[in-house]
Amino acid sequence: MATALVTGASSGIGETFAHALAGRGQNLVLVARSAARLDALAAGLTTKHRIRADVIIADLADAGATDAIVAELGSRGIVVDTLINNAGFGTHGEFAALDPKRELDEIMVNCYALVALTRALLPGMIARKSGAVINVGSTASFQPVPYMATYGATKAFVLSFSEALAEEVRAQGVRVVALCPGQTETAFFSNIEEARVGRARTPKQVVTTALRALDRGAVVAIDGLSNYALANSNRFAPRRLVARIAAKIERPKSLKSK
Numbered sequence: 001m002a003t004a005l006v007t008g009a010s011s012g013i014g015e016t017f018a019h020a021l022a023g024r025g026q027n028l029v030l031v032a033r034s035a036a037r038l039d040a041l042a043a044g045l046t047t048k049h050r051i052r053a054d055v056i057i058a059d060l061a062d063a064g065a066t067d068a069i070v071a072e073l074g075s076r077g078i079v080v081d082t083l084i085n086n087a088g089f090g091t092h093g094e095f096a097a098l099d100p101k102r103e104l105d106e107i108m109v110n111c112y113a114l115v116a117l118t119r120a121l122l123p124g125m126i127a128r129k130s131g132a133v134i135n136v137g138s139t140a141s142f143q144p145v146p147y148m149a150t151y152g153a154t155k156a157f158v159l160s161f162s163e164a165l166a167e168e169v170r171a172q173g174v175r176v177v178a179l180c181p182g183q184t185e186t187a188f189f190s191n192i193e194e195a196r197v198g199r200a201r202t203p204k205q206v207v208t209t210a211l212r213a214l215d216r217g218a219v220v221a222i223d224g225l226s227n228y229a230l231a232n233s234n235r236f237a238p239r240r241l242v243a244r245i246a247a248k249i250e251r252p253k254s255l256k257s258k
């Protein structure tokens, strides 16, 4: 049976990926920090779908976390066929005033861990001439996002990295998808409520979009028609204008009166 590793499986889009992949009969490796949530998810999926679900607790902001995950996979004899790099978070506010440690953690979780896990697991997929990597970007991948500067930059990285890799491994039996959701009903905005833009879609819609893209060999999967239109509307506009409009939308309320 094939095995999928899902980072950020304790909540939202990652948890929904876990349900969908278990439904496809895949074994799972569930990665995040919330041990109790992952244990409960693994137990539920094992009973419902008769799959194997392993839990690996990891804080992906730690530089050593991905090596520890790979070592753990080795010691449990797990071969990963599908890697879902989903764990991520965003910060909102004036960059110069945001907690510097959290900005760097954001890069570690959204980019460093994604690259490290891909680098560790891709060679095996290439050798087996089969496998898939889904990297979770965002509609923020397509434009600069003032007041979410680090977040937007991490997601632009995810898109660029994924598109490049997809092309490199195209003829080697491995598929790479950049999944780009817009606002989605998850815990993502719980600490950054005022950063919400537009109507939210459900994690189920997002995961359906991703798996459809994977099945038909698409590289970039933007979830939802209006998100697709928004992402593409930026293409021919001057970047500076796009940044200015985004700044108006994302500017914290506390600054609007200034």
Ligand SMILES: NC(=O)c1ccc[n+]([C@@H]2O[C@H](COP(=O)([O-])OP(=O)(O)OC[C@H]3O[C@@H](n4cnc5c(N)ncnc54)[C@H](OP(=O)(O)O)[C@@H]3O)[C@@H](O)[C@H]2O)c1
Pocket (backbone or CB within 6 Å): 007, 008, 009, 010, 011, 012, 013, 014, 031, 032, 033, 034, 035, 058, 059, 060, 061, 086, 087, 088, 089, 090, 109, 136, 137, 138, 139, 180, 181, 182, 183, 184, 185, 186, 187, 188, 189
């Ligand atoms: N929701 C949206 O509107 C939206 C839009 C575009 C893109 N996205 C992207 O979708 C992905 C999933 O987010 P979500 O919307 O499902 O949000 P969520 O419900 O907050 O889930 C985030 C997941 O990431 C994990 N995570 C966060 N920090 C981590 C760390 N240091 N180490 C390990 N795991 C960590 C969390 O697990 P623990 O807390 O248990 O560690 C959780 O499972 C993210 O990459 C996000 O950027 C979301």
